Amino acid sequence: MFLIAVRNLFQEKTRLLISVGGVAFSIVLIMVLTGLYRGWNDKMGQYIRSVPADLWVMQDGTEDMFHTPSVLPLDYESKIADLDGIASVKPFSGRRVAFHTANQQDVGLYIVAYDAERQTGLPAAIATGQNVPQASEIIVDRITAKNKNIKINDSLDIAGQKFKVVGLSEGGDVVTFSFAFAAKEDAEQILRLPNSTNFFTVQLKNNTDPNQAISNIKNNLPGVDAVTKKQFVSNNTKLIRESFLPVILVLLIIGTVVGTAVIGLTIFTSVVEKIREYGVLKAIGMSHRQLYGVVIKQAMIAGLTGFATGSLIAFGLQATVGDFVPQFVSQINALDMLWVFGLTLAMATLASYMPIRRIADVDPAEVFKA
Amino acid sequence: MSIIEAKNITKIFGSGHTAVKAINGVSLKVEAGDIILIMGPSGSGKTTLISMLGTLMRPTGGTIWIGGEDISEMSGAKLANLRLHHLGFMFQSFNLLSALTAQQNAAVPLMIAGLSKKPALKKAEELLEKLQLGERLDSLPKNLSGGEKQRVAVARALANQPAVILADEPTANLDSKTGHEVMQLLCNTACSEGRAVIIVSHDARLKDVAKRVITIEDGRLTKEEPGNHEPNCPTEHGGQKQ
Numbered sequence: 001m002f003l004i005a006v007r008n009l010f011q012e013k014t015r016l017l018i019s020v021g022g023v024a025f026s027i028v029l030i031m032v033l034t035g036l037y038r039g040w041n042d043k044m045g046q047y048i049r050s051v052p053a054d055l056w057v058m059q060d061g062t063e064d065m066f067h068t069p070s071v072l073p074l075d076y077e078s079k080i081a082d083l084d085g086i087a088s089v090k091p092f093s094g095r096r097v098a099f100h101t102a103n104q105q106d107v108g109l110y111i112v113a114y115d116a117e118r119q120t121g122l123p124a125a126i127a128t129g130q131n132v133p134q135a136s137e138i139i140v141d142r143i144t145a146k147n148k149n150i151k152i153n154d155s156l157d158i159a160g161q162k163f164k165v166v167g168l169s170e171g172g173d174v175v176t177f178s179f180a181f182a183a184k185e186d187a188e189q190i191l192r193l194p195n196s197t198n199f200f201t202v203q204l205k206n207n208t209d210p211n212q213a214i215s216n217i218k219n220n221l222p223g224v225d226a227v228t229k230k231q232f233v234s235n236n237t238k239l240i241r242e243s244f245l246p247v248i249l250v251l252l253i254i255g256t257v258v259g260t261a262v263i264g265l266t267i268f269t270s271v272v273e274k275i276r277e278y279g280v281l282k283a284i285g286m287s288h289r290q291l292y293g294v295v296i297k298q299a300m301i302a303g304l305t306g307f308a309t310g311s312l313i314a315f316g317l318q319a320t321v322g323d324f325v326p327q328f329v330s331q332i333n334a335l336d337m338l339w340v341f342g343l344t345l346a347m348a349t350l351a352s353y354m355p356i357r358r359i360a361d362v363d364p365a366e367v368f369k370a
Numbered sequence: 371m372s373i374i375e376a377k378n379i380t381k382i383f384g385s386g387h388t389a390v391k392a393i394n395g396v397s398l399k400v401e402a403g404d405i406i407l408i409m410g411p412s413g414s415g416k417t418t419l420i421s422m423l424g425t426l427m428r429p430t431g432g433t434i435w436i437g438g439e440d441i442s443e444m445s446g447a448k449l450a451n452l453r454l455h456h457l458g459f460m461f462q463s464f465n466l467l468s469a470l471t472a473q474q475n476a477a478v479p480l481m482i483a484g485l486s487k488k489p490a491l492k493k494a495e496e497l498l499e500k501l502q503l504g505e506r507l508d509s510l511p512k513n514l515s516g517g518e519k520q521r522v523a524v525a526r527a528l529a530n531q532p533a534v535i536l537a538d539e540p541t542a543n544l545d546s547k548t549g550h551e552v553m554q555l556l557c558n559t560a561c562s563e564g565r566a567v568i569i570v571s572h573d574a575r576l577k578d579v580a581k582r583v584i585t586i587e588d589g590r591l592t593k594e595e596p597g598n599h600e601p602n603c604p605t606e607h608g609g610q611k612q
Contacts, residue, residue: 001481001482003470003474003481003487004467004469004470004478007467007469007470007474008469010469011468011469274468276465277465277467277468280459280461280465280467281467281478281482282450283424283426283453283459284453284454284458284459284478284479284482284526285450285451285452285453285454285455285457285479285482285483285530286450286454286482287447287450287451287482288446288447288450290482363426364426365421365426365427367426367459367461367465368417368420368421368426368461368462368538369417
């Protein structure tokens with residue numbers, strides 16, 4: 001009875017448009033939010049993933065780079081290096097700072113100390129300009145530069161020191177602030193860490209069990225904690241998960257309710273308008289199962305057309321909006337598509353309930369009334 | 371064996387002091403090839419009777435057999451199946467599906483019965499051509515005249531080759547000439563194929579197409595007389611079927 005479902009649906013094109021538009025709106029809302037969640041989650045961990053390290057070592061009680069500060073004595077470097085399975089150890093120093101640009105823009109940076117000798121504290125990639133900072137030079141993230149109107153050769157006054165912008169890096173934007181890179185000596189003036197560092201990045205020898213290496217570090221250095229890179233990335237993206245997921249959940253529920261309500265109301269209106277025709281179908285011998293099938297098919301067609309339209313719009317936004325709004329970092333993946341598709345089917349099924357109830361109540365004998 | 375047999379059926383609406391006996395002990399046998407016109411004033415029980423004979427309403431008392439089967443204990447699903455394969459319906463206001471073309475409307479019962487779209491549409495086309503609607507296959511109901519709509523309804527009623535066609539005031543929304551033509555077409559087609567037709571109507575001119583004319587008053591059958599239909603039916607090839 002696909003024919004009846006399709007013809008009924010396409011007979012009232014405005015209503016179909018509203019139905020498809022409503023579902024598409026819900027799908028765009030759900031997909032973009034999910035994409036942004038994934039995109040931001042990925043972005044938060046992008047720089048940490050780029051740092052060559054198997055383990056991150058920090059002061060006990062510190063979980064990530066941005067909340068509880070970690071301060072470790074520099075002489076721990078040799079102590080860690082002496083442990084079994086350790087291939088190399090390098091200090092990693094950095095700290096969040098806030099300042100105003102010359103045009104009074106608030107900027108939040110995480111200044112990383114670049115150690116030319118040890119080759120630590122390098123940007124993940126360079127978009128333009130120099131790839132390493134010299135004395136009194138700084139490399140800032142491209143997205144921050146665009147947002148705050150910072151250009152190469154601009155001068156930035158950070159914590160009483162003047163820096164010349166010499167390069168723009170990629171992959172260091174973490175939504176609320178971004179990574180910036182300054183020479184070790186300059187950074188130390190800002191970070192104020194004499195004979196100390198914030199973290200050690202550790203590379204392991206081949207076939208070394210990371211968990212065993214972590215135990216060794218903890219057992220030999222009291223007050224020190226160590227985690228795998230994967231765990232450290234997860235710790236640093238926890239903020240996004242904890243603050244973003246509840247918002248997504250609420251908007252997901254709103255999107256689902258809107259989508260279900262729009263399909264439900266438009267199909268219900270159509271059913272009420274054609275209730276006599278459904279009575280005729282009952283009278284001439286259509287079974288309840290077939291009648292319900294007509295309604296469900298209409299809801300499915302509206303839902304899936306809305307899904308296709310919404311998906312196209314969401315992918316279109318993903319491909320274009322980022323060029324104008326750099327924070328719009330959306331990453332919609334196949335799994336998201338799949339569960340949103342499932343959600344659409346669930347919305348369409350749920351939306352069919354009220355129209356089906358209405359049809360079930362139709363007395364076919366009513367069709368004999370003029 | 372009769373196609374439909376109703377024995378002492380009653381229908382009471384409401385209960386207690388407000389109970390209304392719409393049908394009161396009606397018995398009726400419908401044989402293959404019968405063309406029965408049921409006439410009576412408004413409120414006499416015509417529509418209630420045809421609704422019960424069409425299995426759209428269950429009688430309060432008495433028994434109805436269709437094709438030899440007692441329908442009183444049949445489930446809703448079985449009754450729907452019975453209507454689909456054994457009964458055809460025509461209505462006063464045509465009741466075509468507004469979103470479907472003439473051809474698609476005529477094909478609906480075939481598709482409900484499980485025939486796939488293509489052969490169903492093909493068969494519907496043949497039926498509509500037989501009813502002189504070959505030129506209007508793709509027209510929506512809103513673009514058809516009253517007579518054309520009722521002919522599409524005839525095609526839909528005949529689609530599954532039912533044993534009985536039940537028509538409720540089929541000419542009420544048609545001018546007299548068109549109404550007569552459509553009913554002549556229905557009755558001749560049904561008669562030539564050995565189907566029975568039960569018509570409920572106020573229109574006394576339909577006696578011309580009926581073989582039996584039954585009068586109903588206050589829920590009782592009060593009179594039966596022969597109609598003016600020719601005793602022999604025209605065949606599909608224009609001759610007379612004995």
